[in-house]
Amino acid sequence: MSDRLLLATRNPGKLAELQRLLESAVPGVAVVGLRDVPDYPEAPETGATFAENALLKAREAVRYTGLPAVADDSGLTVDALNGMPGVLSARWSGRHGDDPANTALLLGQLADVPDERRGAAFVCAAAVVTPxxxxxxxxxxxxxxxxxxxxxxxxxxxDPVFLPDGLERTAAELTAAEKDALSHRGQAFAALVPLVAELLGRS
Structure with a gap:
């Protein structure tokens, strides 16, 4: 039984967020990221849904490292854009992970959309796969x-342009603890924690 659980991400913000959730809930298991294991070729996220991409990343991580792995895929779905950017959220501007460019493009696309039609949702699919x-x-x-x-x-x-329902602060104005309790990723990983514990035999 492994004492390490691989979180298949290189994003330090995401890793820290998920370490907070998982390490306290799954005793004796250290959550490590892709920077902590030997490099392996990462396949492009070709899934049509968040769930497909999350499973793809987790399966790939297990295949190359032999460690149980958790992966997530998340993004922003905007009602006025028929659910886009969706699975393309991280590369909406054409450059993967360019947050300022992605956000600027999104705001430009919504410039003429009235406030009452600017509904959106952050969506997160989280997957766990074992060897x-x-x-x-x-x-x-x-x-x-x-x-x-x-x-x-x-x-x-x-996060800076997403105002959660019922709040007067954007996601980027919340504390880490507030965001963990409310966010799509926080909810998904909180729900995934008992599954991880069960699959790793730590429940």
Missing amino acids: EGAERVLERSWRGQVVREGRGSNGFGY
């Missing part, structure tokens, strides 16, 4: 709307 072949995947969403100007310096991606 023995067990697989679980689940999905959670966080509703809100896209504001016209970014606010806040916490978080990453589209």
